[in-house]
Amino acid sequence: MAGTGEPGEGAERAAGGECRCGRCPHGARAGHQQAVAAFIALREDFAAGRGVPAGLARSAGAARQWVSDELTLSAREVARRRAAGKAAWLAAVRWRTLLAVWSAAVALLLGQALTALGTGWTAARTAGLAAAVVLALGLTAAAWWHRAHGGALAPLIGEDGRLSTSRTIAAGWAAAVLYAVLTVVVQQVTAAGPDERRPLLQGVALARSGALLVALALGCAVAVLAYGLVASRVRSGRLQKVPAERPRAADLLTDDAGRGSLLDVQYVLVNAAVLGCALVRLAGQPAQLPQLPWGLVVLLALSGATYLWGKAVAGGRPVILSVVRSRELGDLAAPVRTGDDIEIRGAGFVPPGAGTPDRLARTVVRIGDVHVPVPLVPVAGGFTNPTDGVLTVPVPVDVEPGRVEVRVVTAAGVETKGYVIDVVD
Numbered sequence: 220m221a222g223t224g225e226p227g228e229g230a231e232r233a234a235g236g237e238c239r240c241g242r243c244p245h246g247a248r249a250g251h252q253q254a255v256a257a258f259i260a261l262r263e264d265f266a267a268g269r270g271v272p273a274g275l276a277r278s279a280g281a282a283r284q285w286v287s288d289e290l291t292l293s294a295r296e297v298a299r300r301r302a303a304g305k306a307a308w309l310a311a312v313r314w315r316t317l318l319a320v321w322s323a324a325v326a327l328l329l330g331q332a333l334t335a336l337g338t339g340w341t342a343a344r345t346a347g348l349a350a351a352v353v354l355a356l357g358l359t360a361a362a363w364w365h366r367a368h369g370g371a372l373a374p375l376i377g378e379d380g381r382l383s384t385s386r387t388i389a390a391g392w393a394a395a396v397l398y399a400v401l402t403v404v405v406q407q408v409t410a411a412g413p414d415e416r417r418p419l420l421q422g423v424a425l426a427r428s429g430a431l432l433v434a435l436a437l438g439c440a441v442a443v444l445a446y447g448l449v450a451s452r453v454r455s456g457r458l459q460k461v462p463a464e465r466p467r468a469a470d471l472l473t474d475d476a477g478r479g480s481l482l483d484v485q486y487v488l489v490n491a492a493v494l495g496c497a498l499v500r501l502a503g504q505p506a507q508l509p510q511l512p513w514g515l516v517v518l519l520a521l522s523g524a525t526y527l528w529g530k531a532v533a534g535g536r537p538v539i540l541s542v543v544r545s546r547e548l549g550d551l552a553a554p555v556r557t558g559d560d561i562e563i564r565g566a567g568f569v570p571p572g573a574g575t576p577d578r579l580a581r582t583v584v585r586i587g588d589v590h591v592p593v594p595l596v597p598v599a600g601g602f603t604n605p606t607d608g609v610l611t612v613p614v615p616v617d618v619e620p621g622r623v624e625v626r627v628v629t630a631a632g633v634e635t636k637g638y639v640i641d642v643v644d
Contacts, residue, residue, distance in 0.1 A: 248304055248307075248308075250300045250303065250304070251297070251300040251301050251303070251304045253300075254293075254296050254297045254299075254300040255297055255300075257293065257296075258290075258293045258294060258296075258297050258576065261289065261290065261293050262290060262576075262597045263597075263599060265286045265289070265290065265597045266597040266598050266599050267599070271285065271286060272285070280558075280560075280613055283594050283596065284594055286594075286595070286596075286597065287580075287592075287594035287595040287596070290576060290580070290595045290597065291576075291577075291580040291595065293576075294575070294576035294577035294579075294580055294595075295577055295580075297575075297576065297577060298575070298577035301464055304465070305380075305464060305465045306367075308465050309367065309368055309369045309465070310366065310367055312369055312370055312372060313362045313363075313365070313366050313369065313370025313371065313372075314370070315370075316358075316362055316369075316370040316371040316372055317358075317359055317362050317370065317371070320355050320358045320359065320362075320371065321355055321359075323351070323355075324348075324351045324352060324355045327347065327348065327351050328348060331344045331347065331348060342406060343402075343406060343505040343506060344505075345405070346401075346402045346403075346405035346406045346505065347402050347505055349401070349402075349405045350398050350401035350402040350404075350405060351398065353401055354394065354397060354398055354401065358371045359371075361373075361374070369466065372466065374386065374390065375387050375390055375466075376466050377446075378450075378460075379460050379461070379462050379463055379475070380462045380463040380464070380465065380466060381463045381466055381467075381470040381475070382466045382467065382468065382470035382471055383442070383445075383470075384470070384471050384472075384483045384486060384487060384526075385438075385441050385442040385445040385446070385486075385526070386442050387471055388438050388441070388442070388486065388487065388490045389438040389439045389441070389442040391438070391490070391491075391494055392434060392435045392438040392439070392490070392494065393435065393438075393439070395494055395497060395498060396431060396432075396435050398501075399431075399497075399501050399508050399509060400508070402501070402505055403505075403506065403507070403508060406505070406506055427507060427508060427510050428508040428510070430510065430511035430512070430513055430515075430516050431497060431508055431509055431510070431511050433516050434493065434497070434511060434515075434516055434519055437516070437519050437520055437523055438490065438519075438523075440523075441486075441523040441526060441527060444527055445526070445527060445530050448527065448530045448531055449530060452531075452534065456536055456633045456634075457534065457535060457536055458533065458534040458535075459534060459537070459567065459570035459571070459573075459629060459631035459633050460475070460570070460631060461475065461570050461571070461572040461573040461578060461630060461631050462572075463475075463572060464575075471483065471487055472484050472487060474533075474571060475570075475571035475572040476571035476572055476574075477572075480529075482525060482526050482529035483526070485522060485525065485526075486522050486523065486525070486526040489518060489519065489522040490519065490522065493511065493515045493518065493519055496509075496511065496515065497509040497511055534571075535567060536567065536633060536635065536636075537565065537566065537567030537568055537570075537627055537629050537633055537634075537635045538565050538566055538567060538635055538636070539563055539564070539565040539625065539626075539627060539635050539636070539638040540564050540565045540566070541563075541564045541565075541638075542561055542562070542563050542564070542625050542638055542640050543561065543562050543564070544559055544560070544561060544562070545559070545560035545561060545562045545611055554641065554643045555614060555640060555641065555642050555643065556614070556642065556643055556644070557614050557615065557616045557618055557620070557642065558613065558614060558616060559613070559614050560611055560612065560613050560614075561611070561612060561613075561614055561625075561640070562609060562610070562611050563584065563609065563610040563611075563612070563625065563627060563638075564608060564609055565608060565627070565635070566607065566608055567607065567629070568582060568605055568606070568607050568608065568609075568610055568627055568629055569582070569605060569606060569607040569629070569630070570629055570630060570631045570633075573629070573630040573631065576595065576602070578630040579593075579595060579602060579605055579630070580592070580593075580595055581630040582605045582610065582627070582628070582629060582630055583627075583628040584610060584612045584625065584626070584627050584628075585624075585625070585626040585627075585628065585634075586612075586614060586615065586618050586623055586624075586625055587618050587619065587623040587624065589615050589617050589618055590628075591612045591613065591615060593605045593610050593611075593612055594611075594612070596611070610627060614642060618642055619642075620642050620643055620644045621641070621642060622639050622640070622641055622642075623639070623640060623641075623642055624637035624638065624639055625637065625638045625639075625640055626638070
């Protein structure tokens with residue numbers, strides 16, 4: 220950023236003039252990196268036993284809670300910087316999408332020019348370029364309309380902030396079919412007479428284009444059904460969804476935790492292969508809509524059904540399997556009393572994508588009527604608490620002795636079923 224000479228400008232720059240204002244993409248990214256570095260340094264100090272006040276060091280529970288609170292405050296600053304970086308990235312990425320769109324149009328022009336060297340320029344080449352320009356203008360208008368939400372990528376971003384695999388595939392088929400139709404339409408408009416228009420009209424007949432239209436319908440249907448499945452399962456608590464930091468290209472091939480997903484990979488590869496086949500046929504016969512073999516359409520249907528089945532069975536509610544008193548080495552066996560630590564064992568306590576410190580700190584255990592934040596327990600390189608299968612929390616003194624119910628509320632807002640334990644005086 221250019222210097223303005225305003226007060227406080229120096230505070231926005233690190234040594235060497237690096238911008239950390241948070242109002243531009245570079246400054247937001249630098250500010251986020253600075254906050255992450257500060258958090259990691261703080262976590263490593265606490266993991267090594269440094270930085271805890273001497274007055275708290277005598278009480279393990281008080282020291283642990285103080286460390287957790289300090290880490291939570293630092294994690295919130297990281298989250299704030301990350302949110303600013305996401306907003307700045309979404310506002311700036313529209314230029315990258317426009318660059319990619321118009322670069323593709325220029326590449327098509329160069330390809331048409333090179334292939335025309337031996338055969339000469341034809342009306343089909345003109346129609347293809349005109350269709351590409353019309354499509355690029357439409358995407359440019361969409362990018363301007365959604366300029367604060369990712370430009371042309373905005374329709375492809377799901378409610379969880381990730382690139383949607385099903386929406387991207389549906390958009391790919393829609394763009395390809397629209398380009399093919401525009402190519403044929405331009406040739407019809409520029410045709411000299413009825414004799415030239417008749418073959419063009421036959422090229423868009425349903426008998427020829429039926430398989431292509433079914434492929435487009437399958438892509439759109441899978442996108443709609445996937446959205447409905449995910450939305451209904453999230454509302455019912457059977458699927459935990461945590462918003463992503465920002466959309467990434469890898470989202471098309473991975474799950475919410477960033478691990479490779481076989482179902483997503485096969486769906487993308489199958490559709491990309493069939494779509495490539497359609498474009499190759501269009502390049503060979505630009506006067507007609509590409510005619511796809513029905514066997515490839517059946518392959519698309521099987522791939523889409525497999526993808527949807529995976530959406531229908533993925534995830535699940537968090538569950539408590541057992542609750543035991545946390546025992547240190549040398550302690551005697553005893554019942555659970557107020558002030559003791561309890562260890563909650565189960566599954567699904569940390570949803571996919573919720574491994575960041577600010578989201579780990581949002582995990583809460585409800586013991587009776589008391590809500591207990593799960594403390595962050597740091598170790599070198601990470602945390603030992605909370606984890607996906609085990610949570611350790613103290614039983615507050617406000618919990619009345621007797622039979623009380625324990626529930627876990629995850630960072631996604633999903634609550635487990637109750638698990639009853641006995642708390643004695």
